[in-house]
Amino acid sequence: MLKNLEELLKLAQGRKAAVALAGGEDIEALKALKEAEEAGIVSHVIVAGKKEKTEQNMKEVGVDYEFIPTDTDEETAEVAVKQVSSGKAQVLMKGLIKTSILLKAALNKEWGLRTGRLLSHVILAHSPHVDRVFFITDGGMVIKPTLEQKVQIIQNAVELAHKLGYEKPRVALIAAVEVVNPDMPETMEAAIIAKMADRGQIKGAIVDGPFGVDNAMSELAAKIKGVKGEVAGKADILVVPDIHSGNFLGKSFVYVGGGTIAGVVVGAKAPIVIVSRADTARSKLMSIALAIAAH
């Protein structure tokens, strides 16, 4: 169990790998990669992007990465993805390129990173107020998952947790309330998925729900509400109803709790790092560390 995101950095240091950056026109991404190199988690960087701007950026940041110039965003995406599918890099990272263009290339049937599974987003979050790292999914990719998609989102997150050393992560499907309420489909879906896990339809994890976010995160809150079971108050992975609720919960670790978050897209053959301009430098570094640790 990760106590904080620093431990993520240590895991990544033990699994140093190469990163392919799609879109070297993004100077912030180059800065983050430089910091990741200095932190000893990135062994090599291959950059795809428009020649002039990327070379200018690399000069400004003071790095001299392997560079493949491209003419269009589609070419940038293809080149970067192929670095990973060919094994030259182990992690794909989004630079200045539309997410949709990059993911389309990542899902290419011939040379992409397709596994047949859904791509989903996982946030790892910690704040000074909590005693462990929480996985939140999906607050960044699948807008409003169906029941089937939610199962895949869970499987992706469980696989990520395994790679980070969790033997049997505790997965909580959370909603506004911890009881099944027929007026809230999310609580019924949570109950259904919990039973699917009981019947062996989801493996490698202990899955339960519905929970309120309080009685999933806090043993005291679970005790007061009388919510029992192996996941109550001890959840590692919080599965949210939709992108809005997951996004708010993830960002709350930064904007309400003064903590840090890292994010990664999973479900492809390699982890995909997609950071946002508004992310802090620390958060960008931790997202790269998360992908490296999980490759």
Add this chain to the structure above:
Amino acid sequence: MLKNLEELLKLAQGRKAAVALAGGEDIEALKALKEAEEAGIVSHVIVAGKKEKTEQNMKEVGVDYEFIPTDTDEETAEVAVKQVSSGKAQVLMKGLIKTSILLKAALNKEWGLRTGRLLSHVILAHSPHVDRVFFITDGGMVIKPTLEQKVQIIQNAVELAHKLGYEKPRVALIAAVEVVNPDMPETMEAAIIAKMADRGQIKGAIVDGPFGVDNAMSELAAKIKGVKGEVAGKADILVVPDIHSGNFLGKSFVYVGGGTIAGVVVGAKAPIVIVSRADTARSKLMSIALAIAAH
């Protein structure tokens, strides 16, 4: 603008009022009211509930409130609501009684507290990490509001803010992203409602959206993302897409940020206090203070 919830307590001390408690069988509610009396915000308490248990509870807590014994929960609700509609109390509080039974009585056409408006829930939230109090609505009552209901939710929250001294509260409709995305109806609704406010269809507030929760709460985040306007980074009221997202965001102030929240149901002739067992004593006191300050 409230800097923290302590200021709420001060406002309530200046507007001391009487509370009608529905369900004196709830000893925790009696304890919270005793604390509120000691904090100088409650002038008088009238309790409705089953005779034996309520009298036993009052003895145990060490209070001797005006008491009207009842035989059924429906009668408890009716008696408590009538204390408020007759003007003997200014705030209604839920004790050991189903929320649905209490609200049905509150909406009774003859003797209830009906205004014709939607009832909605507002959370006031603060954590040590933030510089002001945030209003979050609706994370506790309306499960998935329609566009029309969302407008009423905003009007209710704006009216509450006015009562707490906000002349022109800044209202942010928040979603996972700050841009209009046709795949996210919540972002389109936010845009529509922002324009309705521009056209004078929502008064007494500055309303804008969509925002991400980060660029609604933090001026720095708004600046980095280039999100402009009078509400960006300065929101007082955060309007959420549904009950789950609002509930997570509200609870995050406690479980992620180590802060405090207060909650109140608005839209009736008087504020209605509905606290949860899992709320801390501080949170219960602050919810009573919020209702008193807003009566």
